Amino acid sequence: MPYPFEPYKIKVLGPIKTLSKAERLKALREARYNLFKIPSEKITVDLLTDSGTSALSQEQWSQIMLGDETYASSKSWERFEVAVKNFTGKKEVIPVHQGRAAEKIIAEVLLEKNDAAFSNSFFDTTRANFEHRGATCFDIPTEKSADLSKPKLFKGDIDAKKLKKLLSRYGKRAKFVLMTLTNNTGGGQPASLKNTELAGNIAAKKGLKFIIDACRIAENAYFIWLYEQKRKGNIKSIIRKLFSLSDVAFMSTKKDGLANSGGFIVTNDRSLAAKLRELTVLYEGFVTYGGMTGREMETIARGLEEVVSPTYLEHRIGQIVYLHNELAKIDIPLIHPPGGHAVYVDAGKLFAHIPQNEFPGQALAAALYQEGGIRSVEIGSLMLGKTPKSELVRLAVPRRTYTRPHFDYVVDVFKKIAANKKQYKGFKITWQPSTLRHFTCKLKPVN
Ligand SMILES: Cc1ncc(COP(=O)(O)O)c(C=O)c1O
Structure with a gap:
């Protein structure tokens, strides 16, 4: 499916800063490998959530x-x-x-x-x-x-x-x-x-x-x-x-x-x-x-x-389908078919070398930031606080915010990670709150 025609033109801009890999590694360490704690100006493509991140008309x-x-x-x-x-x-x-x-x-x-x-x-x-x-x-x-x-x-x-x-x-x-x-x-x-x-x-x-x-x-x-x-x-x-x-x-x-x-x-x-x-x-x-x-x-x-406009929804879902299809083409394991607001990566499968108790989803989320400043969110053992059936990473697409080159960039970063996946390690929790731990917990890489 081709990239959908944007049914809008851009009127107001927000800057995107690209950091070096060394700067990103430092930001990861300072955030104790919790992506919620990375300052937004240090993010290149923010796919943490589609919640509250929509561009206004x-x-x-x-x-x-x-x-x-x-x-x-x-x-x-x-x-x-x-x-x-x-x-x-x-x-x-x-x-x-x-x-x-x-x-x-x-x-x-x-x-x-x-x-x-x-x-x-x-x-x-x-x-x-x-x-x-x-x-x-x-x-x-x-x-x-x-x-x-x-x-x-x-x-x-x-x-x-x-x-x-x-x-x-x-x-x-x-x-x-x-x-x-x-x-x-x-x-x-x-x-x-x-x-x-x-x-x-x-x-x-x-x-x-x-x-x-x-x-x-x-x-x-x-x-x-x-x-x-x-x-x-x-x-x-x-x-x-x-x-x-x-x-x-x-x-x-x-x-x-x-x-x-x-x-x-x-x-x-x-x-x-x-x-x-x-x-x-x-x-x-x-x-x-x-x-x-x-x-x-x-x-x-x-x-x-x-939001009820068919033109809006066709473009919205079209963006998700585009990102989904491009990732599927390079054999990234995904939840099929594409859903409504995000692409879900099967991190348990992509990072099968990382055991479930070392959070393969969080390892992929950290790798995406390390290699490309992409912020995503783990939906797996870390978020759910128990051993789920699957270890997922969600790439949530903010509404009316990004355009085709941003998605192509994300696909390129995935290519890089998949080509060298064994180098990425799992994580251990060093501190956690009593509820909703993924928001604030601290982690460290497993040696
Ligand atoms: C399905 C679902 N229900 C409830 C909520 C909670 O909404 P809020 O973040 O506005 O508190 C969310 C937030 O992402 C959600 O995805």
């Missing part, structure tokens, strides 16, 4: 000038609330400063100690917030996702059979079913509309709430439109349909909100919304800003309109 920048910073019931809140209702079709909108704030509030309202929650895969902060309440979280990805290299469609689905079994086994302890769209932990793979409907029905039959983590719901809807609806209908109505299946949904607008911050919870249940709002006031801010500025709410309101 001229319309978003112009809306920023209209930001109303009144404490309560501002004009910007009104625009935000209308945009969220229009995007989701839900009646009650609760603003929060980012996705994990929504997770914390939902956890406190819906979960108690010893409860159980079930998902196609919980994102790390979602899991951490739910487990913090004393609940147990079960990832039940479809069997299709087990073979990373098989390009099956909708590998983000939930395993409906296993879900039914687990719900029966956990009985009263089961509290809700959650679909993460797209499934970030599982390779940014989409879930089908059919599977999401099925999961919602299974939850409803047991009298359980059905929740959607809608961070990347537009990208997920694009795949549904392409492969399930065969280009029939439109993306906006698929998004509305997905939201309509949920009792509660939350969204970090740092992803498909095309914004640098923010989030929301939506529901049609007024009494649940009242409970969620009480905690929003306690943790986030008044219920008409939830920790966001008026300017931020303006960018999100506009972003939610832009």
